[in-house]
Amino acid sequence: MCHLGLMISCGCQMYRMASRTTKKFYLLCIHKTRDLLPQLDTVHLKLWIAISLNKPIENENYIQQEHAALLVLTKYKDGLRHTKTRIGYSYCPTCDKTTKDYGGKKHLYHQFGTIISDVWRDIKFDYDGDVSTITQRLKDLFGVEPYNSITVYDERINVANTIKSNFKKYNKKENELPDKSLLLHGDCLTELRKIPDNSIDFGFADPPYNLNKNYENWNDGIDILKYFEWCDSWLYELSRILKPGRTIAILNIPQWCVRHFKYLITILDYQDWIVWEGLSMPVRMIMPSHYSILCFTKGKPRKLPGLNLNDKSSLEMKSLTTFKEDFCSRPACIKNRRSQNIKDTQVVSNVWYDIHRLKHNSRRADHPCQLPPSFMNRLISLFTYENEFILDPFNGVGTSTLCAQQLNRKFIGIELSEYYHDIASKRHLELSNGIDPFRKIDSNSSEKAKNSPVNRLIKQKYEVSKKVLQLEIKRIANEIGHIPTKKEATILSAYPIEYFENYFISWGEVTAAARTTGMTENKINYLQHKL
Numbered sequence: 415m416c417h418l419g420l421m422i423s424c425g426c427q428m429y430r431m432a433s434r435t436t437k438k439f440y441l442l443c444i445h446k447t448r449d450l451l452p453q454l455d456t457v458h459l460k461l462w463i464a465i466s467l468n469k470p471i472e473n474e475n476y477i478q479q480e481h482a483a484l485l486v487l488t489k490y491k492d493g494l495r496h497t498k499t500r501i502g503y504s505y506c507p508t509c510d511k512t513t514k515d516y517g518g519k520k521h522l523y524h525q526f527g528t529i530i531s532d533v534w535r536d537i538k539f540d541y542d543g544d545v546s547t548i549t550q551r552l553k554d555l556f557g558v559e560p561y562n563s564i565t566v567y568d569e570r571i572n573v574a575n576t577i578k579s580n581f582k583k584y585n586k587k588e589n590e591l592p593d594k595s596l597l598l599h600g601d602c603l604t605e606l607r608k609i610p611d612n613s614i615d616f617g618f619a620d621p622p623y624n625l626n627k628n629y630e631n632w633n634d635g636i637d638i639l640k641y642f643e644w645c646d647s648w649l650y651e652l653s654r655i656l657k658p659g660r661t662i663a664i665l666n667i668p669q670w671c672v673r674h675f676k677y678l679i680t681i682l683d684y685q686d687w688i689v690w691e692g693l694s695m696p697v698r699m700i701m702p703s704h705y706s707i708l709c710f711t712k713g714k715p716r717k718l719p720g721l722n723l724n725d726k727s728s729l730e731m732k733s734l735t736t737f738k739e740d741f742c743s744r745p746a747c748i749k750n751r752r753s754q755n756i757k758d759t760q761v762v763s764n765v766w767y768d769i770h771r772l773k774h775n776s777r778r779a780d781h782p783c784q785l786p787p788s789f790m791n792r793l794i795s796l797f798t799y800e801n802e803f804i805l806d807p808f809n810g811v812g813t814s815t816l817c818a819q820q821l822n823r824k825f826i827g828i829e830l831s832e833y834y835h836d837i838a839s840k841r842h843l844e845l846s847n848g849i850d851p852f853r854k855i856d857s858n859s860s861e862k863a864k865n866s867p868v869n870r871l872i873k874q875k876y877e878v879s880k881k882v883l884q885l886e887i888k889r890i891a892n893e894i895g896h897i898p899t900k901k902e903a904t905i906l907s908a909y910p911i912e913y914f915e916n917y918f919i920s921w922g923e924v925t926a927a928a929r930t931t932g933m934t935e936n937k938i939n940y941l942q943h944k945l
């Protein structure tokens with residue numbers, strides 16, 4: 415009996431065998447995400463890792479497919495057990511600085527790299543070739559040697575596609591909606607049921623994730639089976655009102671998208687599984703940093719509207735292109751690349767790494783999880799043409815409908831909370847009056863909800879910055895050879911202990927810089943540092 419199994423591809427006897435003979439847990443690695451999903455009933459899906467493909471899949475009617483899925487499944491229910499693993503920084507070929515911007519937090523990072531996330535772009539998966547880089551990483555991550563073993567079940571030769579498209583016959587007759595955009599205040603199911611079949615061009619849903627978020631008017635922590643039952647109901651309505659050949663896109667965490675997939679494949683056709691790498695700070699041992707955008711079409715998809723860049727507005731063009739992933743986004747470096755005519759952009763693929771979640775208060779309305787406009791601009795530009803109808807049943811403070819208006823699309827936005835609906839209406843009015851609804855707003859002028867049930871603290875003005883205090887603790891740690899206790903810091907620190915007590919949430923935060931080495935952005939410095 416082995417401890418760990420890496421299975422490549424899936425969907426037949428070997429899957430069952432791997433599951434029976436592997437003691438602790440096993441992993442599957444597959445080429446096409448959809449081949450795997452119906453097999454997941456007997457184990458716990460702990461993590462969905464997106465790995466870059468060595469040879470992206472080209473399709474003349476669609477964007478490039480750039481990732482495979484590595485699913486981490488366990489036979490135990492509690493949290494995933496693994497080692498702390500770092501991957502080295504990547505460096506911009508023009509300025510030789512790290513491609514990630516760590517802002518004022520460089521002192522909290524490590525010279526040997528960043529904590530591994532659940533999007534692996536530094537190694538590539540070659541479906542036809544050697545997988546030793548992946549097995550090696552799994553060995554590092556799960557601490558295999560010398561205590562454990564890993565067995566590779568290589569099934570690539572035996573298995574072709576296992577899912578047959580579950581195409582359902584639709585009434586193909588399209589219905590035209592009145593030529594008018596709408597913001598509706600109400601329950602999405604009630605409102606969706608009033609909309610005729612085959613009448614919208616793009617449906618987008620960013621539902622509550624049922625992760626106990628602090629919404630104004632919604633219990634975000636219901637029984638998970640009830641949650642999925644409810645999701646199936648609005649997914650059905652969204653599919654019903656979609657015109658044939660068009661797309662619905664559902665944003666959720668990967669684990670929930672697996673369940674949405676299982677339902678949607680019974681009524682629509684699978685189109686894509688887009689990976690959105692949206693966070694920039696490591697928060698846990700493996701940083702869960704991505705969301706899935708599950709795309710399904712009604713019958714055969716039409717050629718993707720966003721593919722032909724020639725007939726696009728400048729906002730659409732901007733939304734549909736991205737920096738190649740090697741290049742950094744420092745303004746000085748971009749300017750330098752422009753002057754040297756370096757080709758640093760490309761058309762987007764199905765891995766999005768250039769759009770960050772809205773973290774800065776100044777551009778946020780009062781909603782805990784609104785989306786960045788660049789995200790919605792990209793989706794709308796990819797899946798629709800001008801004047802087409804988009805619908806968002808969870809419109810929040812109106813990111814989707816505002817972007818639709820800016821991109822000359824018609825829209826229907828539904829929102830349950832009167833408060834969020836009113837904010838969205840006000841922002842649309844601003845847009846109609848030529849005011850940018852996504853402009854920076856003075857952060858003290860209004861309350862801004864944070865993406866967490868914990869209330870946001872009022873911005874503090876400190877005598878000494880938190881960074882200086884964390885570096886002071888690091889200095890003491892170097893001096894005494896271990897991380898200081900509060901008592902030791904009281905005696906040894908040049909700053910009063912009250913600063914540490916009042917500015918930080920925990921002693922762990924105080925000692926964060928002492929537990930790592932700090933990093934430097936510059937590659938040459940880094941090498942010198944190592945010597």
Ligand SMILES: C[S@@+](CC[C@H](N)C(=O)[O-])C[C@H]1O[C@@H](n2cnc3c(N)ncnc32)[C@H](O)[C@@H]1O
Nearest residue numbers: 601602620622784785808810811812813829830
């Ligand atoms: C994740 S947020 C969407 C945020 C939105 N994308 C934005 O950028 O503002 C989900 C929204 O769904 C709303 N909601 C929850 N249940 C709903 C329902 N049954 N019908 C309509 N809206 C609902 C919540 O009030 C919340 O604003």
